[in-house]
Amino acid sequence: MNRFSRMPFFVQLMLVSGGAMLVPAFYALILREWDDARAFLYPSVLVCSLAGFIAIALFRPEATEARDGRRDRDREGRNQLLTLLGTYTALPLVLAVPFVEATQDTTFLNGYFEMVSALTTTGATLFDDPARLSRPEHLWTALVAWLGGLFAWVTAVAVLAPLNLGGFEVISSRQPGQSDARASQITRIAAAPERMARFTTKLFPIYIGLTLALWFALAMVGSPAFVALIHAMSVMSTSGISPVGGLTNTRTGFVGELLIFAFLFLALSRKTFTADNPRPDAPPLWRDPEMKIGLALMVAVPLLLFLRHWVAVLEVSGDWTFGRALSSLWGSMFMVLSFLSTAGFESMGWEEARLWSGLQAPGVLLMGLAIFGGGVATTAGGVKLLRLYALVRHGEREIEKLVSPHSVGGAGANARRIRREGAYVAWVYFMVFAFTIAGVMMLLALLGLDFERAAIFTISALTTTGPLVRVAGTDPMSYAALTDPMKLVLAGTMVLGRLEMLAIIALLNPEFWRR
Template sequence: MNRFSRMPFFVQLMLVSGGTMLIPALYALVLRDWNDARAFFYAATLFTSLAGFIAIARFRPEATEDRDSRFDRDREGRNQLLTLLGAYTALPLILAVPFSEATRDTTFFNAYFEMVSALTTTGATLFDDPARLSKPVHLWTAIVGWMGGFFAWITAVAVLAPMNLGGFEVISSRQAGQSEIRASQIARVAAAPERMARFTAKLFPVYFGLTLALWFALAMVGSPAYVALCHAMSVMATSGISPVGGLTNAGTGFVGELLVFAFLFLALSRKTFTADQPRLDAPPLWRDPEMKIGLSLIVVIPILLFLRHWVGVLEVAGDWTFTRALSSLWGSTFMVLSFLTTAGFESMGWEEARLWSGLQAPGVLLMGLTIFGGGVATTAGGVKLIRLYALVRHGEREIEKLISPHSVGGAGANARRIRREGAYVAWVYFMVFAFTIAAVMMILSLFGLHFEAAAVFTISALTTTGPLVNVVGDVPLSYAQLGDPEKLILAATMVLGRLEMLAIIALLNPEFWRR
């Protein structure tokens, strides 16, 4: 374990990726699908061997590492962000090899796009018909999405948090990109690969155990074991990947959606699975800022949609019963949480919810929820709820000052910091996010996409919510209809959405490249 943690980080990713390829290879053997079994087994052998050779060539004794550790720490932040950028752009080239070999009626570029989408937990697919892909390939896509979710989870805690990025700049007194002076012993002493290994050993049992629990629960309520496993991994990673086209075709009904709904709460706040400073007198979870604003959206929006039936709709066709009305309420509640966490799963009651509320453009609501996003240091994408919370508190304080100019805000130093410096950096991020949407939309428009389609594809990729294109309008959109330039632009946008723009801006900072 010690030698593994001392390997270059990208070599560790190659070893893990190559070893994971054996899982779909074994599953293909069980199904007697020899072509898929060979594709995954050969790729696993190739990349694990290559990673082993590189690890041997790069191996250095501990004495040499101690001598070079001071110089390495000087460029630690730059190396970490460059490694993350390389992982999301170069690692899919490796992951796409067995996908391309097993799926022979597609190009390697399409396979690369699928792997970028899965690794960034976007869940956008070029194969609208799930039957085009074999079961081992579907399993591999779900596994890559699951690993991508855990990778985002770990890097947020082990890399972005010490550098005050990824949403942590809102709740911290330091500037974005500035390293923590009073960091923990692990953050101050350990190199990035070793720190990642230690956080992985700490959090992987939680992630793996929750996935097993959801898999077992979905299988118990009627879903086939293979489909239940894929959906369990997709829910934990909020990737929205499904081998059967979504939860509506899984055969689990309302109980299955209720289970998924419960596990999606993990993506609303990082404190659902960890805590910054665990202590006995810690406040309850429902008092966490991210959880409070997330619950507010989950409660308020479905109620408003339900009441709109009497306020904004004069007549709705069909025989509406009390059961169908409750189904529409549940459908809107599930969709709010699903798209707020950027998972993108569709509820069976969503169509009834649209008819009941008389929504003419439900895509605007869903796109707004995906832009809000989930919690910091979770698998969700989007702007993140903590930034939205900072802007809300700042707005409340400004209104109070208009009413009582000499009032004192109070609520402690942390609340004052969120209302002031936190709201400032949150607003900066919102502006950068908006300008990124505008820039990507303009680039896509140059290739012939209409305004509506460009907006939907851009927000879907930047918020890592691939299934958004299927439910945003009356006519579903498809990534398969795009040309290679548009796919490449959207793949880069997915990486931007997963890394977040502040990390890219910090990487472009000249101070980052000075010793």
């Protein structure tokens, strides 16, 4: 383990990717699908061998490594951000090899797009018909997304948090991209590969334990074991990947949706599965800023949607039944949490609400929820709830000052910092996010997409909510209908959405490179 943690970061990822290819290979052997087994086994041997040769070539004794580590400490943050960028852009080239070999009827560009979508936990697929992919291929896509979710967990606390990026800048007094001199010992002393290995050892048991628990629960309520496994991994990674086309095609019904609903709460706040500073007098979870604003949205938005459908029923059709009303309310609650966490699963009650009232689903509302996103250091994409919370608190304080200009804001130094510096950084991020949406939409428009489709595809990719394209528009849309240049633009947009624009801006800062 010590030798593995001292390897270059990208070499570690290549070894993990090569080892992960053995999972669908063995599953294909069990199913006696020999072509799929060879398609995953041979690239696994090739990738692991190549990573091993690179590790041997780059091996350095501990004394040399310690001396070079002290010399490169100032460049550590920059190198790790470059590695993250390279991981999301170059690693899918490796991951796409077995996928393309297994499908045999798609181009390498389509395979690359599929793997970028999976690794960034977007869940956008070019295969609208799940029957086009075999079970090992479905398993590989879901496994890449599941590992991408774990990667997002680990890099958030091991790379982005020490650099004050990824949403942590809202609650910190440091500038984005500036390392913390008061950080923990492992953050200040350990090299980044070792730091990644330490945090992976800490978070992986939690991640896999929750996945196994949801898999077992879904299987117990009637879902086939394979489908339950894919859905469990998709929920934990908030990728929305399904081997049967969504939750509406499973046999779990309301109980299955309720289980998934409970586990999607993990994407609202990092404190649902870990604690920054565990102590006996820690405040309860419901007082966490991200959880408070998430719960507020989950109460207010479903009520507005329910009243909208209810008024339409009374005024137009009059087809009012208590059961259909409850189903509509549940569908609205599930969809709010599903798209707030950027998972994108569709509830059976969502379609029931449309049939009940005759009104189309408000796709713009779902797009707005996806833009809000989930919690900091979770698998969710979007702007993040902590930034939204900072802007809300700043707005409340400004209204108080309009009513009482000489009032003094309380709640302590942390709350004042969030309302001032935190709100400022959050607003800058919102503006960068909005300009990115505008820029990508302009590129897609130049490539031939109309305004509505360009907006939906852009927000779907930038918020890492791939299933959004099926429910946000008047008619379902498909990534398969896009041209190759459009796919490349959206693949880059997915990387921007997962890595976040502040990290890209930090890489473009001359001060970040000067030392």
